[in-house]
Amino acid sequence: MLNLILSGDNAVVIALATRKLGSNKRNQAIIIGTAGAVILRIILMLVAIQLLAIPLVKVVGSVLLFYIAYDLVKPNSDTEIDKVKSGNTYAW
Known part of the structure; x- marks a missing residue:
């Protein structure tokens, strides 16, 4: 299923x-x-298959994913949204 999404x-x-x-x-x-x-x-x-064969890579990856997930859901009073400027074109 993931392969189909990436292909699209x-x-x-x-x-x-x-x-x-x-x-x-x-x-x-x-x-x-x-x-x-x-x-x-x-x-x-x-490459990913070879990396996952290394001991503790799955554990380190899991810890990093939990940290990222927590960082995304934690309340954050200092948001960056107020600093984003809107535009009317797609140009950089």
């Missing part, structure tokens, strides 16, 4: 990145982008 996300990014290219170059870019996404996903999955 990649398809959207590739489509946005290639929307202004000509037809021939767009097809090339879509093929290269899709192949790159699949190859990188396979390589990173193999």
